[in-house]
Amino acid sequence: MSTINGLPAHVLLVHFIVVLAPLTAVLAILCAVWPAARQRLVWLVLGLSVVVAALTPLTTEAGEWLEHRIGRSPLLHAHTELGDTMIYFALALLVAAVLLAVLQVLAGRGQSLSSALAIIVAVFVVVASIATIVQVYRIGDSGAKATWSQAAQMP
Numbered sequence: 001m002s003t004i005n006g007l008p009a010h011v012l013l014v015h016f017i018v019v020l021a022p023l024t025a026v027l028a029i030l031c032a033v034w035p036a037a038r039q040r041l042v043w044l045v046l047g048l049s050v051v052v053a054a055l056t057p058l059t060t061e062a063g064e065w066l067e068h069r070i071g072r073s074p075l076l077h078a079h080t081e082l083g084d085t086m087i088y089f090a091l092a093l094l095v096a097a098v099l100l101a102v103l104q105v106l107a108g109r110g111q112s113l114s115s116a117l118a119i120i121v122a123v124f125v126v127v128a129s130i131a132t133i134v135q136v137y138r139i140g141d142s143g144a145k146a147t148w149s150q151a152a153q154m155p
Contacts (some may be wrong), residue, residue: 010062014143016055017086021136026047027127030127033102042097042104049090049097053148054089059083075146082139089135092128097131100125126151 027045031038034112060083067080099121106113 013059032122046097079142089132096125
């Protein structure tokens with residue numbers, strides 16, 4: 001996918017990632033530390049994490065296409081290198097959501113959960129979620145620097 005309605009697809013798709021990945025991460029943390037929230041939100045978190053994991057490669061692929069169209073700069077290269085790592089964070093967030101869903105299904109069946117297991121899952125969810133939020137920020141910041149430094153160089 002290279003363009004959407006004449007605009008570079010990356011410019012449009014990246015907004016979904018910038019909004020949905022941190023939103024999903026915050027909701028996942030909420031589900032991990034508050035069982036009542038998990039009962040209500042776990043399926044939403046799982047669905048959002050699937051969307052983020054699916055959109056991430058589309059967004060990075062569209063970014064690669066855009067990079068080849070506008071030319072490389074050191075700042076743009078740094079941004080694309082960081083962007084290529086986002087899939088790992090999106091997949092970690094997906095795994096976190098799956099683990100939360102498993103906990104919810106087990107709790108719904110009345111099976112007693114080991115508190116150690118619940119703590120391990122909660123720690124993984126919190127770490128994966130915070131790492132995802134930080135990485136989205138880092139990628140976005142590098143993209144903004146690359147974009148605006150090139151815009152400043154234009155006559």
